[in-house]
Amino acid sequence: MPMTDLPEPAWPTAPTPAAGGTPAVLPPPRWSPARLAYWFYTVAAAGAVIGQTWVAVTHIPWNSSLPTAARVAAVLPFALCLEMLAMALAAMADQRMRLGERAYGFRVFSTTVAAVAVGILIAGHWPHLYWSAGFGLLSAAAYLLWLLHAAARRRDALRATGKLADTAPDYGLWRRLRYPLSTARAAELARTGTHDPHGRWRPLGLHESLEAAQRAIRADKRRPAIAKAVEQVVRADQADPLMAEIAVRTIDMDRLAADLADQIDYTTWTARLAPAITALPAAQIEQRASWPKNGGSPAGSATGGDADRPDLAEDETSDSRQPPVDLMRQIPIQQEQYQTWQTVWADLSTHPDEPLDTIGARHRISRRQVERIRRAGEFGLLNWPIPPARLMASMLADGHLTGPPLTPGAQQPPPTTPDDAANGSTSRGGVPPMADNGGTPPT
Template sequence: MRPMNTDGSDQVLGKAAEHAAWIFYLIAALGSSIGQIWVGVDVAPWPDAMPVWLRAAVVLPFAVVIDLGGVVCSGFADTRQRLGETAYGWRILSAASVSLGVSINIVGHAQVPYLAVVFGGLGVFAYSVWLLHSAARRRDALRAAGKLAETPPAYGLVQWWREPAATRRAKTLALQNGYSIHESLTEARAQLRTETRRAALADHIEADIRSRHAEDPILASIAATTTPVDDVADALMAMIDTTGWARTIAARIQPPHAEQPTDNDNALRAGDSRDGGRPRSPGTAVLRQIPTQQNDYDRWREIWQAMTDDPGVSNQDIAAAHGVSSRTAQRIRDAGTGGLLDSPHTPVARLAALAADNGHPPATP
């Protein structure tokens, strides 16, 4: 598995956030302790002659111990969790200690809601920051020791909404193989498509197996159950001649020929079309593409004969068999379909013969 890349800027940013977390925690914990000391100074039944500073000094150790106890117990819990233990006892004791400190601040300052919310909220905030910080450091330690999986790429809410199944599969693939976002999504889509085809094919294979024992339902069930239809589907998909299917379908969806025999082409094949004593020149695109050299024309006729012998053959196969381009094969097909390759003579030779015949008309009786 490829390790996730972490550049220096990410490490610096992480250390800065960690230092800031310590600062916030210390300030919040100090505020919570001050609130508890305040309650202890005002609420406890102190002698009237006892000065305020002495009261605060007496209450200070107990207030600090309450907040510090929650942190110490949470630290023990974090250490045991890194070793794979649940540490429920330490975690419960830590939560109880912090709950006591928060309750003292809320109940002790109940007459002033602002103070109750501020000091109670500081205690909750301090403890929450500590739990989140310790949990993050514990995950980092476990990940460094190879006991925790790497974090997957962030695919975003839009991607999760559009393709939840593919994104879920991509997340797993990224964790297992270290794929990037695009690699994992591409592989996930391919796997899901393959699984869909396999499931549909497996249903047909099972139906076919059962149909071979239609007279004995029990035997049909045994045959269908013992046959690994998924493996059969995989083997069948591997054996399918995709190129052959593509050629067959391509031959069936050939577009209709745009060039149809025109009056000029029919007159040219008959050899007696005239307009005012002059032969009319065929002006179609197909006629202009036919070779004027006899050798090239004979070559076209030979290829057209091959097309005639095998009507289902595609232009690509004809081109590969006779060493011409697919475009030339299509031109030959158009010319042959239009009847322009029926004569052994090129169209130019036939036009010349027509012109000579018009120049020397037969004598009238």
Template sequence: MNLTAKLGDGPHGRAAEHAAWIFYVIAALGSTIGQIWVGVQAPPWPDGLDWWWRAALVAPFAAVIDLGGVVTAAFADWRQRLGEAAYGWRVLSAVSVTVGVAINVIGHHDVPYLAAVFGGLGVFAYSVWLMHSAARRRDALRAAGKLADTAPVYGLAQWWREPAATRRARSLALAHRLPLHDSLDAARQQLRDEKRRAALATHVETLIRSRHDDPVRADIAATTLDLDAVAAALEAQADVPGWARVIGADLLPPAPPDSGADSDTAREPAAPRALAGPMPPADVLRRVPQDQASYDRWRQLWAELKADPAIEPAEFAQRHGISLRQVQWIRRTGMSGLLDSPLTLIDRIAQLATTNGHVPHHPASAS
């Protein structure tokens, strides 16, 4: 049993139920008295008929009118619990209560106080009964698993600030039983992902259309593909750490200028840079060839890739008889600048060591 049913079965719920039934009895009795009052005075009774005989004759009909509204409303509530609309029972209930209220209001029109008291009792009692029965019906349906649990209360301020996120959070809370703050966090994340994926799908469609000169073929390709699925696959393949390294490399501070004491050294030709771009991952660096022939082959392939940056990696790999992964290694290594020099990586490191003064000492030459 859920929390709502437990609360309804608690001491506060039972006290409210008892108070409601006491109220119904008093209100119904007041409405019936008002109708009997009208029935004693309004109809053309014989002059010799005492008032209590009149009341006894009118009372059953007045009671039937009020009781009919309650009975038909109870039938309507029962059928609604079974999933029916029960329009007929509801209409009969409303008609019965309307007749009772009209008798009290019209019959006491000369005394506005009595018209308001007796007519108001009928309207108020019937309204409370409808809300009470509707609440009990919802509790019964929820306990039977036929009605969704209530969502967290987000408050007017939250609805005003983030109407879309709050509406999504309410649906997530009902579907996955999330608490208030967790549902809001999940809703905000979903909306951000959907916005980014929609923008990515738009760019994917533009790219697909640009690959076809024929507009009809472009429409077919863009319509056939599930652009949202392509966007989701691209998100899964995105190299987030790699982009973070590239952007972080651009944010590094510039190297400090050489001091005057090193002016003689500064006039010497500088050694070639070991790296012109962001450092590739370690698994790519391990695959850079160390022998001169294989290294020259990589430099040749990188030159072709630079000359035609729009070529598909798969097409390039098939053209040169290499794997797609090797094309990716060559591209990442070349973008870092490691293929700009004719020297291999080992030779360049040795040249840098020699330029910085780290020359091995030979005793023979010292003598």
């Protein structure tokens, strides 16, 4: 079938060299595969018109006195019109589709005319198989190639005007079969692209899009859980159910969850969780391995003196260092349990030479628990009226924590604020201040 030529998309232009200058047009490539399509259109159009004319001359009942040349001249315009009509309708459909329309009427009409033309060529030359297949294939192939060529040029034109997304990288068949969801998400993010620090848009590359897809998938799983927890907190803070519903519907839970995720102090969490995966010093491991498994005192401890105390690492016993993180994590947060620890520490301070097993039996706790309480007391972590974790959280919230939060071996009353001074209180959370009893906590 003959083709209706449409202009190829304009070649990209280089940036303007200076204000008022003319942009330099990049030269087109010396050879393009589209040139082969043009030659094929010409040959196929000529063959299809010859086939249509042959069928008309053969099957129309002409007067025997009419010469053959007159017959050909009579049917040639109609044969050419039949072949051109399908291509004209396809070109009009392509033009409307470039404007964003679907053009179903033009497309259906064009396909119908092309099917009739191919059917006439096949049926008109039957039963001669070669002529039927040859002319029919030429007409159908020319029409299909035109549709593919026009669709490719239409996509280029739409992409140049920003009406079509850019192409995604080639992720490979194996990756698409093995990771279909993440690969599809990566292709979507690659076409969406990003903006550089100068504000210029650019598509994402292969590895950039894959990494962005992994982060997006993790965020899609994490943010709903955070948003649900935030919703519960918001509802709990509102006594009125109607006000709670208004707050939940008004607050952007996804944005709030994203802001919370951005404010996480990963350094603090790493320091808190590090003891769980950090090996103990070799000397401490050997000493703990030598202890009896029945909870008795270490070897050589008959009276529960200095030998009764396990050797601590140098960084845990030095007064110039902060308390170990694992010890801070073991101190109770509940007020009643913390007061129990203070009671045991007062007993240890009053009877320093008494065996730990005896003190543990007196308070109905294990020897290991007594050792933890003694370590906490030696670092001065039981001299506070409220648990250190709650106290530090309150100090951080009020902005009073400017130096090291805890100093080992010294009584450290909580800071005094102007409001507390006006109310005659020097403690946090309504807890009365500790009496000056030489650092011994109340029992």
